[in-house]
Amino acid sequence: MINIKSDFPIFKNNPDLCYLDSAATTQKPNVVIDAVTDFYEKNYSSIHRGIYTLSQDATEMYENVRKKAVDFISASDSNEIIFTSGTTEAINFAAIGYFGKHLKKGDIVVLSEMEHHSNIVPWLILKQRIGIKLFFIPVTKDGNLDYKSIDLDFKKVKLVSLTHASNVLGTVNPISEIILFFKKKNPNTKILIDAAQSIPHLKIDVKKLNCDFLVFSSHKMLGPTGVGVLWAKKELLSDMSPVITGGHMIKTVSKEIVELADIPEKLEAGTKNIEGVIGLGAAIDYIEKIGFEKIKKDEKKLVEYTLKKFAKEEKVKLFGSHKSDQRLGVFSFAVGNIHSHDMAEILNRSGVAVRSGHHCAQVLMKALNISSTTRASIYIYNTTQDIDRLFAGIKEVKKVFRI
Amino acid sequence: MTNVKKLNNHDDSLYRELVLDHWENPLNYGKIKSPDIKSVGHNPVCGDQIEITAVVKKGVLTDVAFESTGCAISKASASLFLEKIKGEKIKKIRSLKPKDALEELGITLTPARTKCALLVFTTFQKHLK
Ligand SMILES: Cc1ncc(COP(=O)(O)O)c(C=O)c1O
Numbered sequence: 126m127i128n129i130k131s132d133f134p135i136f137k138n139n140p141d142l143c144y145l146d147s148a149a150t151t152q153k154p155n156v157v158i159d160a161v162t163d164f165y166e167k168n169y170s171s172i173h174r175g176i177y178t179l180s181q182d183a184t185e186m187y188e189n190v191r192k193k194a195v196d197f198i199s200a201s202d203s204n205e206i207i208f209t210s211g212t213t214e215a216i217n218f219a220a221i222g223y224f225g226k227h228l229k230k231g232d233i234v235v236l237s238e239m240e241h242h243s244n245i246v247p248w249l250i251l252k253q254r255i256g257i258k259l260f261f262i263p264v265t266k267d268g269n270l271d272y273k274s275i276d277l278d279f280k281k282v283k284l285v286s287l288t289h290a291s292n293v294l295g296t297v298n299p300i301s302e303i304i305l306f307f308k309k310k311n312p313n314t315k316i317l318i319d320a321a322q323s324i325p326h327l328k329i330d331v332k333k334l335n336c337d338f339l340v341f342s343s344h345k346m347l348g349p350t351g352v353g354v355l356w357a358k359k360e361l362l363s364d365m366s367p368v369i370t371g372g373h374m375i376k377t378v379s380k381e382i383v384e385l386a387d388i389p390e391k392l393e394a395g396t397k398n399i400e401g402v403i404g405l406g407a408a409i410d411y412i413e414k415i416g417f418e419k420i421k422k423d424e425k426k427l428v429e430y431t432l433k434k435f436a437k438e439e440k441v442k443l444f445g446s447h448k449s450d451q452r453l454g455v456f457s458f459a460v461g462n463i464h465s466h467d468m469a470e471i472l473n474r475s476g477v478a479v480r481s482g483h484h485c486a487q488v489l490m491k492a493l494n495i496s497s498t499t500r501a502s503i504y505i506y507n508t509t510q511d512i513d514r515l516f517a518g519i520k521e522v523k524k525v526f527r528i
Numbered sequence: 529m530t531n532v533k534k535l536n537n538h539d540d541s542l543y544r545e546l547v548l549d550h551w552e553n554p555l556n557y558g559k560i561k562s563p564d565i566k567s568v569g570h571n572p573v574c575g576d577q578i579e580i581t582a583v584v585k586k587g588v589l590t591d592v593a594f595e596s597t598g599c600a601i602s603k604a605s606a607s608l609f610l611e612k613i614k615g616e617k618i619k620k621i622r623s624l625k626p627k628d629a630l631e632e633l634g635i636t637l638t639p640a641r642t643k644c645a646l647l648v649f650t651t652f653q654k655h656l657k
Contacts, residue, residue: 465574465599466574466598466644467600481574482573483574497575525548
């Protein structure tokens, strides 16, 4: 077995770190760090505007990542992808730039109770602005979406915007079936998939899914922070108005008018995060080299190991599914009536880094009737030792709190 | 070279007896039926909520209660601080500073946990302004 951990310098520099917060952001492998450094040291310049060789090379490198990202999600056309600053910006671009002009009062946007705030707030703002209606697909006790019994005026459902996987419960939603369900009710309903959580773990094929928009962040899949991807079917992306305007996104500008460039330039105003995009390219290469087959197999083993530990540990409640199928290694739990902050604080004493709080999912917290959880989440560099340390930490917490 | 602080050398001052006692059995916990003051505060970082209800008679805080979803630090702090100001003149309470609330806990806090400890103070003071 290859030792993936040794590819990640953070663990060399922090030998005692037990990092269990990959659902928030992943650590970076050497190849990504080197790609960014190399680019700065060997190829750095502005893109798209220079006539000189350096700029042409940098432009080519940047555009190659666009092609790479297209292949990564099995799309077919490079012009269907724009680089954003992350998932949040990508959803905002879709919400404001496309749906902002196409939705009318009374139109329905379907979300779910397990959405991250970044896939709720832009729609709440449109609700205030336009008077659209929001419908939230309920979450069952096991953390699944209860969509089959939904009864809506489907003619009015213009968009279903859903997360592929829950950042709190780890549930992987049966997204193809859900898309089929809604497209059958109304073929004109658009589908946006938030792949921020799933993209590091699962092979995504936008053609098979038959979704219309797909968004994700580089920093959750080993790449640099500050880069994200918005993919949309070509006719939809072409029809999207730029939310940010200025340099680079024009054909001509005069005192009177501006003529906008075609996609993707139209939607990439200003100087983009070039080195971040280059780093994303290296992250894609690294993930593909390991392969989703292996990622899935290894993670499943670790998830099963962790679930067994949770089942045995007294006074610990694991939220969401207790089965290893259709779930990622994202574990939200509570220990007795101990608050998640206290959990995270005491776990930190033994170098165990977990997240506590509402995880930007207050709608889900409310649905589960809780105010916060402690969350441990894994990725390819985690081992059974990390999980053992988590549970040793949990025992320590119980001791401190005398439960 | 390691960036992780030396492990396992924490004294347990953060969760010393006093904090745990007040976490387990907070003073003045609950809700007053027809309060003169009702103030709700949130810690936006974690979504924790505290609701304080109080009775004021002739410029004196005669009764006060709180309910909270917060952590041990925020609960213990609320318990201690409200006990401290109960029976005091509103005028005097108004002049209190954050350090007066923190000193009740008597422990050193990181900036994140200071927010937890001060939730009770900011929520109550907000209402006196
Ligand atoms: C499901 C989901 N959607 C969206 C986001 C937002 O991503 P970003 O902060 O990179 O824009 C996150 C990140 O926490 C997430 O987990």
